[in-house]
Amino acid sequence: MSIDISHVTKKFGDFVAIDDVTLTIPTGQLTALLGPSGGGKSTLLRIIAGLDKADSGTISIEGVDATRLPPQKRNVGFVFQHYAVFKHMTVAKNVAFGLEIRKKPKAEVAERVDELLKLVHLSQFAHRLPAQLSGGQRQRMALARALAVEPTVLLLDEPFGALDAKVRKELRDWLRRLHDEVHVTTVFVTHDQEEALEVADEIVVINEGRVEQIGSPEELYDEPASDFVMGFLGEVTRLNGVNIRPHDIEIATVPTGAAGASAGYVTRLLRIGFEVRVTVLTEDGDEVTVVMTRTHARAIGLDTDVKVWLTPASGATVVPAMRAL
Numbered sequence: 001m002s003i004d005i006s007h008v009t010k011k012f013g014d015f016v017a018i019d020d021v022t023l024t025i026p027t028g029q030l031t032a033l034l035g036p037s038g039g040g041k042s043t044l045l046r047i048i049a050g051l052d053k054a055d056s057g058t059i060s061i062e063g064v065d066a067t068r069l070p071p072q073k074r075n076v077g078f079v080f081q082h083y084a085v086f087k088h089m090t091v092a093k094n095v096a097f098g099l100e101i102r103k104k105p106k107a108e109v110a111e112r113v114d115e116l117l118k119l120v121h122l123s124q125f126a127h128r129l130p131a132q133l134s135g136g137q138r139q140r141m142a143l144a145r146a147l148a149v150e151p152t153v154l155l156l157d158e159p160f161g162a163l164d165a166k167v168r169k170e171l172r173d174w175l176r177r178l179h180d181e182v183h184v185t186t187v188f189v190t191h192d193q194e195e196a197l198e199v200a201d202e203i204v205v206i207n208e209g210r211v212e213q214i215g216s217p218e219e220l221y222d223e224p225a226s227d228f229v230m231g232f233l234g235e236v237t238r239l240n241g242v243n244i245r246p247h248d249i250e251i252a253t254v255p256t257g258a259a260g261a262s263a264g265y266v267t268r269l270l271r272i273g274f275e276v277r278v279t280v281l282t283e284d285g286d287e288v289t290v291v292m293t294r295t296h297a298r299a300i301g302l303d304t305d306v307k308v309w310l311t312p313a314s315g316a317t318v319v320p321a322m323r324a325l
C-alpha cells in the first residue's frame with residue numbers, strides 16, 4: 001500500500017507546474033519532496049491533499065482512488081508553514097477540534113488529546129492560548145492537531161520554514177523521533193537539502209515540474225543521476241569536465257605521475273575552523289575548489305602561488321558536467 005501518483009499534470013494558464021509525474025510514495029515512511037523554489041513541490045502536495053485538482057492523471061491513497069475525492073474524504077492531515085490556529089481556543093481545544101466536529105464521545109476526546117499532547121511534549125501547555133507558545137511549540141501543536149483524527153497520510157508543507165535555524169534543527173530531530181513512534185506515512189516539502197538528508201527515509205528531487213531522482217539520502221548523495229541532483233545535494237566543483245565534491249579531490253605539491261592529473265596554481269587559501277578551502281587555477285583554465293583538513297594542508301606545505309597537481313580521489317562521485325555551475 002502507498003500513495004500512487006500516475007501521470008499527473010497540472011498547468012496554471014500556459015505554465016506547466018507539474019509535468020506528467022508518476023511516483024510511488026511508500027507506506028509508513030517519511031518522504032521528502034525536495035527541490036528549488038518554484039519547482040512544483042507544494043503544487044504536488046496540494047494535489048495529493050485534494051486542495052488542487054490535477055488536469056490529468058490519477059492519485060490513489062492506500063489503494064483507494066482519491067482522484068475525485070474532496071480533501072475531507074481523503075483521510076489526510078496537513079500542516080503548513082503558517083498554520084491557521086484558532087487563536088481564542090486553548091492548545092487542548094485546538095487539538096480536540098477535529099475530533100469534536102466528528103462528534104466523538106467527550107471522554108474519548110479528552111483521552112486522545114492527553115495522549116497527543118504527551119506525544120508532542122506539550123502537556124504542560126494544554127490550557128494556554130496559541131499566542132502564549134513559541135513558534136516551535138505552535139508547530140508541534142499543529143502536528144498534534146493534524147494527527148488527532150488518525151490520518152492515513154500526513155502532509156507537511158515547509159512546516160518549520162518560518163522558524164529560526166536552531167529551532168528548525170530541534171524540530172527536525174523531533175519529527176524524526178515522532179515518526180519512529182507513530183509510523184504514519186508522511187510527506188514533507190522542503191527546499192533545504194540538509195533537512196531532507198537528515199530526516200527523510202526517501203527523497204524525491206523535483207525540479208521544473210518533473211521528478212529528477214528518487215532514492216534514499218545515501219543513494220542521492222553517492223549516486224546522483226544528474227549534475228542537477230549532485231549540485232542540489234551538496235557542494236560541487238568542476239575538474240576536467242566532471243562535477244566532483246571538493247573533499248573528493250586529492251592535491252599534491254609534487255607531480256604524482258597519475259594519469260589525468262591537472263596541474264595548476266593555488267590562488268587562495270581560506271581557513272574555516274579545522275578545514276581549509278583551497279582555490280586552484282588549473283592550466284586548463286578551471287577554477288577548482290578543494291576542501292581538506294588544516295593538518296593535511298600544513299603537512300604538504302600548501303600556500304598561495306604553490307604549484308599543485310589535482311586528481312579525483314579513488315571512489316569519488318563524479319558526474320559529467322552538462323550545464324554551468
Ligand SMILES: Nc1ncnc2c1ncn2[C@@H]1O[C@H](COP(=O)(O)OP(=O)(O)OP(=O)(O)O)[C@@H](O)[C@H]1O
Binds near residue numbers: 043191
Ligand atoms: N495558483 C497559482 N496560479 C498560478 N501559478 C501558480 C499557482 N500556484 C503555483 N504556481 C506556479 O507554479 C510553480 C510551482 O509552484 P510551487 O508552489 O508548487 O513550487 P514549490 O516547488 O513548492 O516552490 P516553493 O519552495 O517556492 O514553495 C511556480 O512557478 C508558481 O509560480
